[in-house]
Amino acid sequence: MNPQTELLDLAGLRQLELAAEADGLPLMQRAADSIANWVRRHYPLASRILVAAGPGNNGGDALFAACRLHRAGYVVEVLLPAAGNAAVQSALAEWQALGGQLRSDLPREIPELLLDGLFGVGLSRPLQDEWLQLVQALDALPCRKLAIDMPSGLDAGTGQPLGTALHADVTLSFLCPKPGLYTAAGPDHCGEVIIDDLACPTTLWPPHAGTLALPDAAPLRRKRDSHKGSHGVLSIIGGAPAMTGAALLAGRAALAMGAGKVFVHxxxxxLMLDPLCPELMLRPWQANLQIPDNHQLVLGPGLGLSDLxxxxxxxxxxxxxxxLLDADGLNLLAVDHALQQQLLGRRAATILTPHPSEAARLLDCDTASIQADRVAAVRELSRRFGCVVLLKGCGTLLAQYGQPYRLLRRGSPSLAVAGQGDILAGAIVALLAQGLPPLDAAHLAADIHASAGEHYAEQAGGPIGLTATTLLPLMTRELNRRVSLAGVPLF
Structure with a gap:
């Protein structure tokens, strides 16, 4: 149990809060201490701070923090748009006892920091009217913003704005990470994310719904007494006319990630040779082509939708x-019930790697519905098709039915170019061929892929210009780093 990596759903979070309350833990006071301590580390005394407090517990956290900062010597103004619950009233009484005043509108003098405590994880419906206008006005302030628990307006479970949402520079989130911090629009609204478990004992935690923790790369360590057959054999089927590059990219990625032998069909x-990677063995696909049983298969990169x-x-x-099924392999599957039944009858592991539009076709809905709740979508795909599913996008998600889902924190817009899905498909099956279980292979490959994209952006000064081929040596380097650190927790 690691509070930095285990994800609770909303029901689990409420259960944890009730258990902490029953145990006598002063979570709100600890949250206020955490907020005030962060401010003291980053802003000198006498800095001007605007505290926006809402009507729920998030507002109580903000008001108690305002009291601490006022006593410490900061210039604190409090905006309290509406009467709050009992916790807010208690904090308000302390604030007023200190001589603190309340504002009904935004100050003319721009603060150095906004503490956003309007709405936290409990917001369940879109902001409207005055609340929507207020969040938009706070968002427009030309100052740094610290969001308390979640940026106001952002759904903690889905990462989608509910009408609108504040863009924070830093989000200080309590007890545990929430999926909305890391997926969909969440990263663009949350800025730097800090998790403070408020010293809540792990014995109080209910079973987690998901995790940010990464699989160990230890199984990929190599014996000196090994040969190419020790590291698996792949066959990649795809590359229809005018789309052969996709299959070649998947093959190159498999080699870059350590597969012993790679065939491309x-x-x-x-197409008889990849001149840039002659190590790939090309055998054009024919109806009578026999693929040995011990080959790991990738089908989809550049496949097309033909009868063949x-x-x-x-x-x-x-x-x-x-x-592993990707790209047009998924599109063909989505429209053919007989193929779906064939998939359900498979005994060997199958991995599906859809992007949101492909996921929508598989679930017979639209892309917006997938993005509206990515966690629910990946879990339903895994349940319906009995597969390991990797749902691409900002905050990539993985699911295997009956297990906690997994969420990637890493990623970069540098990866938003053609060919990256083909690279990822080859990388996943390369790790699978080297002995990782299917879910772990997909998870580790996706994180290495995302990390390599981040490394490119750091080296190039930004995310623009990355090609799929350029990424491969960065992935190889990252994989070797992970293997060398095997046994050391990475998250």
Whole structure:
């Protein structure tokens, strides 16, 4: 149990709060201490601070923090737009006993820091009217902003703004991480995320719904007495005419991530060699092509939607070994009930790696519905198809039915270019071929892929200009770093 990495759903979080209350833990006072301590570390005394306090417990945290900062010597103004619950009233009485006044509107003098304590994790419906206008006005202030628990207006479970949401520079979140901090629009609203568990004993925690923790890379350590057959064999099926590059990228990624041997079976029968990566063994796809049972399969990169592609998918689903479906492999699956039944009958592991639009086709809905609740979408995909599912996007999510879902914190807009999905598909199956379980292989490969994108942005001074091929040596370096640190927790 690690409070920095375990994700609770809203019901679990409420259960934890009630358990802490029953145990006599003063969570609100600890939260106020945490907020005040952060401010003291980052702002000198006499700095001007505007505290926006809402009507719920989030507002109580903010008001008690305002009291501490006022006593410490900061110039604190409090905006309290509406009467609050009992916790807010208690904090308000302390504030007024200190001689503190309340504002009904924004100050003319711009503060150096805004403490956003309007709404936290309890917000469940879109902001409207005066509340929406207030959050928009606070968001427009030209000062740094510290969000308490969650930026006001941001859904803690989905990472989607409820009408509108504040853009914070820093979010100080309490007890545990929430998925909305890391997925969908969350990262663009939260800025730097800090988790403070408020010294809540782990014995009080209910079972977690998800995790940020990464799998250990220890199984990828290599013996000196090894050979190419020790590290797995892959076959990649795809590469229809005019789309052969996708299959080649997947093959190159598999080699870069350590697969022992990689075969590429392009549907374009005119492709016989990858001149930039002659290590790839190209055998054009034919209806009578036999793929050995011990091969790990990738089907989808550049596959197309032809009758030949459909037949290849049916053959792949009958393969007795592990299979990853991506791109047009998913699009063909989405519209063919017979193929779906074939998938459900597979005994070997299957991994699906959709982006949101592909996920929408698989669930027969629209992309907006997927993005509205990405956690629910990835869990439903895993349940419906009986597969390990990796849902791409900001805050990539992974699920295997019956297990806690997994969420990636890393990522970069540098990866938003063509070919990155093909790279990820080859990388996942390369790790699978080297012995990682399917969920761990998908998780670790996705995190290495995301980390390499971050490294590129750091080295290039920004996210623009990354190509899929350029990413491969960065991924190899990151994988070797993870293996060398195997046994040391990474999250």
């Amino acid at each position: 392009p549907l374009d029968t005119g 592609a459909h037949a290849a998918l049916s053959r792949a689903l009958a393969h007795p070994g592990p299979l």
